Amino acid sequence: MEQNNFFPPRDGVKLSELAQYLGAELADPENGDTLIRSVSPVSRAKAGDLCYIISRRSRAELETCRASAVLCEPAIRAAVPPHIPVLLSKNPHAAFAMAGGHLHPAALKPLATMSSTAEIAATAAVDPTARLEPGVIVEPLAVIGANAEIGHGTRIGAGALIGPGVKIGRDCTIAGGASVICALLGNGVIVHNGARIGQDGFGYAPGPRGMIKIVQIGRVIIQDNVEIGANTTIDRGTMDDTVVGEGTKIDNQVQIGHNVRIGRHCAIVSQVGIAGSAVIGNGVQIGGQTGINGHITIGDGVQIAAKSGVIHSIPAGERYGGIPARPLKDFLRESAEIMARASARAHKTGDQE
Incomplete structure (x- = not known):
């Protein structure tokens, strides 16, 4: 190249x-x-x-x-x-x-789209009650709602939406097309293109005439130096908050449900889905396309292999994999046994022919 x-x-x-x-x-x-x-x-x-x-x-x-x-x-x-x-x-x-x-x-960080030296683009819409510290850059067609607060050195990308009352710390990057509502962000946070933060969670109660929507009145709390990938979605809490801990890195196309609490310095790979009210400890690594059940706890330092289905809590320091997820050594041993049996059957069939 x-x-x-x-x-x-x-x-x-x-x-x-x-x-x-x-x-x-x-x-x-x-x-x-x-x-x-x-x-x-x-x-x-x-x-x-x-x-x-x-x-x-x-x-x-x-x-x-x-x-x-x-x-x-x-x-x-x-x-x-x-x-x-x-x-x-x-x-x-x-x-x-x-x-x-x-x-x-x-x-x-996501690339800037505006080469102009103007801090606020002429086509950006900034509510007069919003409070922006000096040095905030707002690119074309971005919208910043009433009473929002944004810290020095933060850049709001083209077409991004910052909802009313949102607070964003210093030296953050909100890339083009992203939306941040009902959320509080710390310093040094990076939100990539098209990410959605703070929309209501998936909550319904079955009723005699169908599904009744449960109001979602919590927030999303994003601590310092978190990075959130493109097209990732983080739902706000139902009544409590959805929290992402300091230094955690989240890949593209991850779904984080309402009331989820994620610890510090975790790594979550693309297409992971975390159901509501799950608790993820510090330093957890989750492989791509893993599904995590709601209302369970993943202990500190856990490693989960890609394409796993986690339906029960996992103690700290463990390595799990498979569907359903189980200790990785058990999963690998069972997979090897299945492969060996399949190979033996194939040889037997070939001999008979």
């Missing part, structure tokens, strides 16, 4: 400066003045690029690699040819992520 104009390379950061920023060790200090402009995979790295490896299996590609530096663990330094400068890190994956953000800071 050729370099495009969406995220152009930097003028250059000295390798010695980058090593210091990453907390990495520059294997040969004589390479300290080498300039790094961008990040790249090993297969197409060129001069000015930084790439990283996590195993010796990349040795063949490295022989023809033109990168200006490679980031790796000390244990596999020998896999890097002598002509490529090396940065050593105990956690090269995390260090590479930091390097990418340092070299391409604009790519860490």
Whole structure:
């Protein structure tokens, strides 16, 4: 892939400066003045690029690699040819992520659509009772409702909707087409394009003439440094609040029901559905397309495999998978047994024929 104009390379950061920023060790200090402009995979790295490896299996590609530096663990330094400068890190994956953000800071948030220096676009609709701190940017066709409050350094994207009374902290990004109603957001929150936060939850009571809608009068509370993916939906609470804890990262197309409480620093992958009043602990990782039943508790540090169906509470620190979800080692053993039996039946049928 050729370099495009969406995220152009930097003028250059000295390798010695980058090593210091990453907390990495520059294997040969004589390479300290080498300039790094961008990040790249090993297969197409060129001069000015930084790439990283996590195993010796990349040795063949490295022989023809033109990168200006490679980031790796000390244990596999020998896999890097002598002509490529090396940065050593105990956690090269995390260090590479930091390097990418340092070299391409604009790519860490949804892109701005307005190049004008005006803070509030002429076509934006901002209610006169809304309170915006200096430095808030409001892009074209965005709507900000009555008594909303928005902190310094926050950007409201084109066509976004900020409902009445919503409070958004500082240095947030609400991308184009997103809507935030009945919600309080902390500092450093990122809401990607098309996300929906604070709409009423799915609550109905069966009655003699059909389903009777249950009012949803709670809020959504989003704590600091949460990131919410494109087209994800987070329902407001019925009477209590729906809460997403500090530092949690939510992928695209996730559904979070009313009254759900999610802890700090969780990772929730695309197409997960969390039913109402579920409680998710701190540091939980949930694989894609997992469904989580309502009114259950997922303990701190739990890891749930993709495509799982969680119908009961899970104790802290466990690894679960399958439908219904059960301890991962049990699920994997049962899957292996099923595969072995299927293979045996196939061989038996083949022998009979």
